[in-house]
Amino acid sequence: MGWTYKVHGGVAAGSGAVVLALAVLTWVPGTSPLFEPRWVVPTALVPAFLIGMSAFVRVLLTKSDKSELWQAFRCLPGKAQAGLAALAVVVALLALGVGAGDSRDVEVRDGSYFAYDAQAHRMVEVAKSEYQALLPGSRRLFLTISGGLLVGASWAVLAAGEVRRADRGVADR
Template identity: 45%
Template sequence: MGWSFKLHGGTAAGLSAFLLILAALTWLPGTLPLVDSAWLTVAVVLLLFPIFAAALLRVLLTRADRHSVWLAFRCLPGAVQGALGSLVVSGVVVLLVSMAGTGNLQSAEIRDGRYFVLDTTPYERGRIEVSQSQYVTVLESDQRSMLAIPSFLFAAAAYLALAAGELRRADAGPGT
């Protein structure tokens, strides 16, 4: 496998792990100022789309079907498979736990010193006023979701890039 595939997959996996760590830090008491900053969201978006699109393009250029991509992934070392698998599973768990924790409440905001969230309960949809503790709970849940989804996508990009590299190596023949 070429170094560019390793660099691409390693970068995507590293960013996935970084976002999962930030998501886990939101469970600590208090709000995390780093997660609430706008520059982090911009950085994630600016990195996610090119990295994911490039990984997808690399797989498409191999002209392999899903089964072949899976088999190529299975040819990677066990530690790499385990690391990527744990990133995906951790991202899904964080996302499911954060979605289950707040029920139908999301999009926390402060207006005029009062705390509001969006209630998405069927037939009750709308902004409602909540206590500060409920506001913090919804805010942290939103932050976890905002970090877990791109983390999952970065892990998928790492999977695609490394599998494409393995396919490319296999297509090149023996000795490469």
């Protein structure tokens, strides 16, 4: 596998681990100020989108199907497989937690605090304490999506790199 695949996959996996760690921190009491700034979600989503799209292009360029990619993934070193599997388990657990928890959207407008009310289908004004209680949950969903996309991109790039390596090995014979 070429070094660009290794770097791309490593950056995606490392970034995914950081974003997933931030998502896990949303359950820790007292970390609300960490998630208060508006830049937290775009800082996770934009790189995840860009890395994910470039991984998608690399997979398309290999012209292989899912079964070939799965076989290529199985040819990766055991530590790489275990690391990606562990990150995938974290994504799955976070997704289950997001589905079971209260992840309503919250925002601040003109010094007032608002949260999405599903029954009224609109944003309603809430107390600051309720806003602070809902804030980590609202960020958790987007951090989990970003982390999942990064882990998936890492898996895809490393598998595509193995397919390319195997194709070159066959072509050299």
